[in-house]
Amino acid sequence: MTLIVSESPDRANAPGRRKRDRRRSSLTAHGEPMVWLTGGSLALCVAMIVGLLGLVLYQGLGTFWPQEIVRLEAADGRVLLGAISSRSSYIPEESLLASLPPEQATLLREAMGDPSDPQPIERLLVRSENYELTGSHYNWIDRPLVVSEERPTWALCLERTEKGRFYGLPVAFLVDGEVVEEGPEATWKRFGEQHPAVRRRYLEYRRLEKRDLGHVNADMEEARLYLRSVALSKGEGSAAWLDAKAKFDAREEINRARAAEIQGRIDELKGANAAFALRMRTGDDREVDIPLERIVRAVPANQLSLAGKLRVYGSRWREFLTDDPREANSEGGVWPAIFGTLLMTLLMTLMVVPLGVIAALYLHEYAKQGFIVSLVRIAVNNLAGVPSIVFGVFGLGFFCYIIGSSIDEFFFSARLPNPTYGKGGILWASLTLALLTLPVVIVATEEALAAVPNSMREGSYACGATKWQTIRRIILPRAQPGIMTGAILAIARGAGEVAPLMLVGAVKLAPDLPLDLGRFPYLFPERSFMHLGFHIYDLGFQSQNSEAAKPMVYTTTLLLIAIVVALNLSAIWIRARLRRRFRAAR
Amino acid sequence: MTEIEKEKVILPHQAARQGAGDQAVTQSGHTSAKIGGLFEAISEGRPFQSVLHPELASQEPVVEVEGFNLWYGSTQALHDITFSVPKGRVTALIGPSGCGKSTLLRSVNRMNDLIDSVSIEGSMSLSGDPIYGRSVDVIELRKRIGMVFQKPNPFPMSIFENVIYSLRIDGVRDRGLLNQVCEESLRGAGLWDEVKDRLKSSALALSGGQQQRLCIARAIAAEPEVLLLDEPCSALDPIATGKVEDLIEDLKGTYSVLMVTHNMQQASRVSDNTAFMYLGRLVEYGPTDQVFLGPRLKETEDYVTGRFG
Ligand SMILES: Nc1ncnc2c1ncn2[C@@H]1O[C@H](COP(=O)(O)OP(=O)(O)OP(=O)(O)O)[C@@H](O)[C@H]1O
Ligand SMILES: [Mg+2]
Numbered sequence: 001m002t003l004i005v006s007e008s009p010d011r012a013n014a015p016g017r018r019k020r021d022r023r024r025s026s027l028t029a030h031g032e033p034m035v036w037l038t039g040g041s042l043a044l045c046v047a048m049i050v051g052l053l054g055l056v057l058y059q060g061l062g063t064f065w066p067q068e069i070v071r072l073e074a075a076d077g078r079v080l081l082g083a084i085s086s087r088s089s090y091i092p093e094e095s096l097l098a099s100l101p102p103e104q105a106t107l108l109r110e111a112m113g114d115p116s117d118p119q120p121i122e123r124l125l126v127r128s129e130n131y132e133l134t135g136s137h138y139n140w141i142d143r144p145l146v147v148s149e150e151r152p153t154w155a156l157c158l159e160r161t162e163k164g165r166f167y168g169l170p171v172a173f174l175v176d177g178e179v180v181e182e183g184p185e186a187t188w189k190r191f192g193e194q195h196p197a198v199r200r201r202y203l204e205y206r207r208l209e210k211r212d213l214g215h216v217n218a219d220m221e222e223a224r225l226y227l228r229s230v231a232l233s234k235g236e237g238s239a240a241w242l243d244a245k246a247k248f249d250a251r252e253e254i255n256r257a258r259a260a261e262i263q264g265r266i267d268e269l270k271g272a273n274a275a276f277a278l279r280m281r282t283g284d285d286r287e288v289d290i291p292l293e294r295i296v297r298a299v300p301a302n303q304l305s306l307a308g309k310l311r312v313y314g315s316r317w318r319e320f321l322t323d324d325p326r327e328a329n330s331e332g333g334v335w336p337a338i339f340g341t342l343l344m345t346l347l348m349t350l351m352v353v354p355l356g357v358i359a360a361l362y363l364h365e366y367a368k369q370g371f372i373v374s375l376v377r378i379a380v381n382n383l384a385g386v387p388s389i390v391f392g393v394f395g396l397g398f399f400c401y402i403i404g405s406s407i408d409e410f411f412f413s414a415r416l417p418n419p420t421y422g423k424g425g426i427l428w429a430s431l432t433l434a435l436l437t438l439p440v441v442i443v444a445t446e447e448a449l450a451a452v453p454n455s456m457r458e459g460s461y462a463c464g465a466t467k468w469q470t471i472r473r474i475i476l477p478r479a480q481p482g483i484m485t486g487a488i489l490a491i492a493r494g495a496g497e498v499a500p501l502m503l504v505g506a507v508k509l510a511p512d513l514p515l516d517l518g519r520f521p522y523l524f525p526e527r528s529f530m531h532l533g534f535h536i537y538d539l540g541f542q543s544q545n546s547e548a549a550k551p552m553v554y555t556t557t558l559l560l561i562a563i564v565v566a567l568n569l570s571a572i573w574i575r576a577r578l579r580r581r582f583r584a585a586r
Numbered sequence: 587m588t589e590i591e592k593e594k595v596i597l598p599h600q601a602a603r604q605g606a607g608d609q610a611v612t613q614s615g616h617t618s619a620k621i622g623g624l625f626e627a628i629s630e631g632r633p634f635q636s637v638l639h640p641e642l643a644s645q646e647p648v649v650e651v652e653g654f655n656l657w658y659g660s661t662q663a664l665h666d667i668t669f670s671v672p673k674g675r676v677t678a679l680i681g682p683s684g685c686g687k688s689t690l691l692r693s694v695n696r697m698n699d700l701i702d703s704v705s706i707e708g709s710m711s712l713s714g715d716p717i718y719g720r721s722v723d724v725i726e727l728r729k730r731i732g733m734v735f736q737k738p739n740p741f742p743m744s745i746f747e748n749v750i751y752s753l754r755i756d757g758v759r760d761r762g763l764l765n766q767v768c769e770e771s772l773r774g775a776g777l778w779d780e781v782k783d784r785l786k787s788s789a790l791a792l793s794g795g796q797q798q799r800l801c802i803a804r805a806i807a808a809e810p811e812v813l814l815l816d817e818p819c820s821a822l823d824p825i826a827t828g829k830v831e832d833l834i835e836d837l838k839g840t841y842s843v844l845m846v847t848h849n850m851q852q853a854s855r856v857s858d859n860t861a862f863m864y865l866g867r868l869v870e871y872g873p874t875d876q877v878f879l880g881p882r883l884k885e886t887e888d889y890v891t892g893r894f895g
Contacts, residue, residue: 368702453739455739456739457700458697458700459801462697462728462732463751463805463808464755465752473743474741478742
């Protein structure tokens, strides 16, 4: 004991044991700089994400808010009635000033102040529309040139089914060309009474045209194709053909009658609508009669209370979410695109998850680990780095042109040379994206399988279970949350992908949804479809009325993000439910 | 003990002593001098004969092991093991860590097949049927053998489903039979009273001791011919250990049990026979009271009294 006690202070003082000088240690040893570095990086990431989301939210949510209508009279004689959609400022070039009439140039020069230090002048972008009269949707006007500005109480913004919006003041309500009401107030009142019924009739006959007549036409087309296929296989004039021809004639007869009946109803509805019109006066005092059925919505923007504005806002959102697009997609709704996105993502998930899980099962549970398996694994991981457009090219070449054409040849030869499956369609698009997201699912599933404790496998084998029984009863249930993670990642990746879709079936305007509950076989996987991502690209870069399309780009982006978030949340919710079962294990 | 037996027993002992000589003793010093030369002989790989007590020959065997060798890749983990597990009794495997107890146990139900690098030589049989062989159906074989692991490994499903797992994989659908087997097995494992009200809840919510007894219930639900227990109490507290020991006591007679344990008291309390292994070899095997109270080898005595290692 004594020895040990006397020894310890000795040791502490020994030269080798002396505490090292702390001040000489390196910067990283203190840890603090790393906290700042990591924290700063995170803050940067968060700032970028929040910034992007903030921009999309701000711009996207504002699109449908009813804007005030102003009437601007300019020094150059123009009168603009419309909504101010944006403002900017610029310094006019000397040559521009020189080209203007003198009094206007003077106005601008005054606004600019000192020529050696010119102030920028403000200019307004006015959405004045009335395209059929003015030939333009938007007009710039320099603020200093505005000589009068007012907000006419009765100014109306009419959203029409075609030719864009119309800004003007209601003058009279017409029935069969006769003025029945005059003055804005009476006209507006009468409009409110008549418009809903007119609109209902309009939607009714549109539905008849599109759906009922469409079905009749499709049936006739089918009959014709059947006759043609009989002609191709048995020969024209053969007994079978004659039989088919007789049936075809009978069927055509029925369809003709049905078409005529539907057409009659359509004409009737159209006739009832044709009587009504609204006479409007534009900002520059021209009068125009607008058929009532062409008006989707009339907004007396300057009279609206907050509740009224909210109503308009809500109704525009509803239209956006549930209606077909109009005006080259820059107005109306995006329902077909929402539907196409969801259906394509669903089909993709249904294909990629089973395929990826089975592939991962083989890789992890069955294959003998070695060089070849490592090679396959590396190849799968690398697949995730291939540019998505390459998948599009592959999908077009392989699915559409090779597989699709073969299907056409064997099953739809009567329709050739028109391709059925031999072109882009929702099935091929889903398959292409399934291929694109396959690595994600495989990698996630393999990780989930690796996380299943070996003791569980051994326990199952020791009970006399076969490999497959062990996989099905023990490993897969246990790996399910991890597999769900893979599915979530695949959905997030697939729903937001655009580039490959442009090649394999997404179109700017699809006449029919790929799902038609009124016609067998209900799901039409060969049809092309609309997709929100492609819709955004189309609005932003292919639209003629690009100013009007811009806010829609943001709104559609917002919607796409919301859908991806919703898909993810639901998948996460399912995963959380699955996880609850295993919580006790941890 | 007759003179002849004594000689037979002491022979390898003495041979080892002589072979090891003074050199080994001085080299490795104190420990080696204390436990003697037999272990050294084994570690040097010299031929050596397991000591099997003759009393065992009269007991009817359920598992017979004959000249069994096992390699992990190129390292040999089991050397020429020959012994048999008697029917309806508890046989304990003891020995220092890494001596191959688990390996031997896992060889009986061919769990080592799951490891690619394993190769074997020699033979084993279960109630006369070969365990290793080309024509043996491993799945059927494993159904005749129950196994409980060191760490409880309940499956991520309900208690009920855990117990009847082996019936489920056989495709049994008869509800009445399943319920009956579940109750009998849980009673057999002494767990029935604790879980009878929550058979449908997750097995993962049970305590460690309950989980281990559940694993035993799962193993006996298939009515195996032999039950393999690999340190079944090492993850349990003394009370749970006591319960599992009582359970093994109860299983005696109905089941043939081969268990690995590090706990000498446990081995002496619950087992009928004890086998002592060292570095992949079976050193001494005999009735438990003889192995503990009057071992034939000094090395066994050193080990069971804790003077070794
Ligand atoms: N999968 C394996 N691959 C290679 N060697 C192994 C493997 N499993 C065990 N071994 C080796 O085989 C020998 C015996 O191991 P085993 O697990 O049977 O020992 P044990 O007696 O059960 O030990 P413990 O009491 O610690 O459980 C050890 O040397 C071990 O390193
Ligand atoms: Mg072990």
